[in-house]
Amino acid sequence: MSDDGADPADDAVPADRDYADWLDALADGDGFALVCSDGHGSLPPRRVCPECGAADLSREPLDETGTVETYSVVHVPSPRFADDAPYATAVVEFGPTRLTGIVRDGDRGSDATPDVEIGDSVAVDVGERATDGERLVVFRPAGES
Amino acid sequence: MTDVRVAGVGLTPFGSHPERTGRDLFGEAALRAFEDADVDRADVEELNYGNFMGALAEHQGHQAPLMAEAAGVRCPATRYESACASAGVAVREAVRTVAAGDADVVLAGGMERMTNLPTDEVTEGLAIAADDLFEVRAGVTFPGAYALMANAYFDAYGGSREDLAHVASKNHENAVPNEYAQYRKEVSVAEAMDAPPVAEPLHLYDACPITDGASALVLVSGEYAERHDLDAPVAVTGTGQGTDRMALGDREHLARTPAAADAADAAYADAGIEAADVDLAEVHDCFTIAEVLALESLGLFEHGEGITAAREGVTTADGDLPVNLSGGLKAKGHPVGATGGSQIAELTRLLRGDHPNSDRVPDAAVGVAHNAGGTVASAVVHVLEVAE
Numbered sequence: 385m386s387d388d389g390a391d392p393a394d395d396a397v398p399a400d401r402d403y404a405d406w407l408d409a410l411a412d413g414d415g416f417a418l419v420c421s422d423g424h425g426s427l428p429p430r431r432v433c434p435e436c437g438a439a440d441l442s443r444e445p446l447d448e449t450g451t452v453e454t455y456s457v458v459h460v461p462s463p464r465f466a467d468d469a470p471y472a473t474a475v476v477e478f479g480p481t482r483l484t485g486i487v488r489d490g491d492r493g494s495d496a497t498p499d500v501e502i503g504d505s506v507a508v509d510v511g512e513r514a515t516d517g518e519r520l521v522v523f524r525p526a527g528e529s
Numbered sequence: 530m531t532d533v534r535v536a537g538v539g540l541t542p543f544g545s546h547p548e549r550t551g552r553d554l555f556g557e558a559a560l561r562a563f564e565d566a567d568v569d570r571a572d573v574e575e576l577n578y579g580n581f582m583g584a585l586a587e588h589q590g591h592q593a594p595l596m597a598e599a600a601g602v603r604c605p606a607t608r609y610e611s612a613c614a615s616a617g618v619a620v621r622e623a624v625r626t627v628a629a630g631d632a633d634v635v636l637a638g639g640m641e642r643m644t645n646l647p648t649d650e651v652t653e654g655l656a657i658a659a660d661d662l663f664e665v666r667a668g669v670t671f672p673g674a675y676a677l678m679a680n681a682y683f684d685a686y687g688g689s690r691e692d693l694a695h696v697a698s699k700n701h702e703n704a705v706p707n708e709y710a711q712y713r714k715e716v717s718v719a720e721a722m723d724a725p726p727v728a729e730p731l732h733l734y735d736a737c738p739i740t741d742g743a744s745a746l747v748l749v750s751g752e753y754a755e756r757h758d759l760d761a762p763v764a765v766t767g768t769g770q771g772t773d774r775m776a777l778g779d780r781e782h783l784a785r786t787p788a789a790a791d792a793a794d795a796a797y798a799d800a801g802i803e804a805a806d807v808d809l810a811e812v813h814d815c816f817t818i819a820e821v822l823a824l825e826s827l828g829l830f831e832h833g834e835g836i837t838a839a840r841e842g843v844t845t846a847d848g849d850l851p852v853n854l855s856g857g858l859k860a861k862g863h864p865v866g867a868t869g870g871s872q873i874a875e876l877t878r879l880l881r882g883d884h885p886n887s888d889r890v891p892d893a894a895v896g897v898a899h900n901a902g903g904t905v906a907s908a909v910v911h912v913l914e915v916a917e
């Protein structure tokens with residue numbers, strides 16, 4: 385095997401590395417989007433802007449808080465979210481891009497369907513799935529920490 | 530461009546057939562299509578076959594040669610996958626092949642086996658039509674994605690769960706006389722409203738069922754039909770396809786489906802018609818909100834006005850523009866990889882006059898079929914017209 389590729393048996397190299405690196409950045413408070421010179425934002429990995437094909441992409445920080453554009457309370461989950469349901473999933477605008485994740489109420493520290501409305505202001509973080517501990521994008525009401 | 534005729538259509542009954550293999554389902558649909566078409570199998574020059582999750586459902590990849598065997602044809606055979614639009618793209622390529630003069634006879638359709646899997650595995654299987662990294666890992670299910678679109682629609686244009694319940698009730702009523710439909714029972718608006726939630730605001734009766742089934746079409750050139758004196762009065766006069774960003778969150782508008790609008794524009798231009806010429810439509814109502822979005826993308830209603838179409842009786846069987854007279858995915862059922870072919874089969878029967886609901890549209894001459902994949906990252910639209 386050539387030595388410029390990752391060894392799949394090596395636990396230190398995550399599967400879906402670009403996604404894992406992006407989640408790491410998000411968890412560190414350094415969430416970012418890839419933005420072209422026309423201002424189109426997208427999420428990694430990208431060789432070109434998916435909107436216009438521009439190859440010149442820069443790493444731009446997400447806004448501190450985002451606005452909920454739509455949400456749904458999911459009652460029938462996939463097996464990977466069996467112990468998480470019911471949960472609220474939302475699409476949130478964070479400046480250069482939107483993110484999709486689960487809304488959690490920081491105070492209650494649970495997934496128990498929080499009161500979420502379109503237009504709410506939320507912050508983004510990385511949390512864990514109740515079902516199996518896998519990392520995922522979570523939103524918390526802005527102002528909590 | 531050569532005239533493309535629907536020489537024959539075949540469907541299995543849609544429903545729960547966990548004991549039946551995929552090859553048996555598609556074999557039955559193909560057999561019925563050949564019987565309907567009165568075309569010699571040996572004349573088939575290509576098989577275009579749609580399937581979405583066969584590798585999950587029956588550990589079977591490379592399905593096209595298997596389905597050629599099941600249909601009793603020996604010709605180039607290809608499987609098409611485009612999530613819930615798998616059969617739509619398979620049919621579209623068949624139409625283009627015949628229209629281009631590259632073949633006189635093409636067998637097209639699709640099959641899906643779903644009920645042999647536990648419901649949670651079907652939920653997981655359907656979710657793979659979304660972006661795995663940025664949607665599925667963030668908790669988006671298939672109903673959840675359409676629920677996100679429904680709430681975005683309500684926020685942008687208004688509308689209510691009750692408006693959606695009218696869509697469900699309409700399509701269930703249409704399915705009652707349809708011998709191929711999975712649910713031939715009426716569902717009242719009140720029953721739909723009272724059903725348990727799946728992904729709010731969508732409840733049980735806003736969602737299509739889990740279905741096994743297959744569809745098959747024998748498409749021929751007008752020349753072939755004439756030469757063999759076939760009774761093939763319905764022509765596919767327009768085809769179009771559109772693509773959008775995969776993830777819902779990356780779309781320009783969360784309550785619109787421009788891939789379907791692009792597909793419709795192309796199909797209408799191909800057929801030389803306008804939206805106003807359409808007499809009836811079969812649209813991809815995997816969820817009630819999806820029918821609303823489809824009607825608007827097809828240009829049949831303005832944005833924000835499709836939501837009340839069923840409630841106001843415009844799209845009911847007796848309305849000005851009947852939609853989903855077959856029962857739609859909602860009540861007829863949604864064997865994912867077969868659906869796009871079944872819509873064309875049902876439209877053909879409706880236009881020919883041999884569908885149980887044909888008497889609701891005795892003068893219809895132009896029908897449109899709308900088949901969507903995922904949250905309409907893929908869309909295929911076909912125009913069918915009575916040619917003689």
Ligand SMILES: [Zn+2]
Pocket residue numbers: 420421422423424433434435436437438
């Ligand atoms: Zn760009």
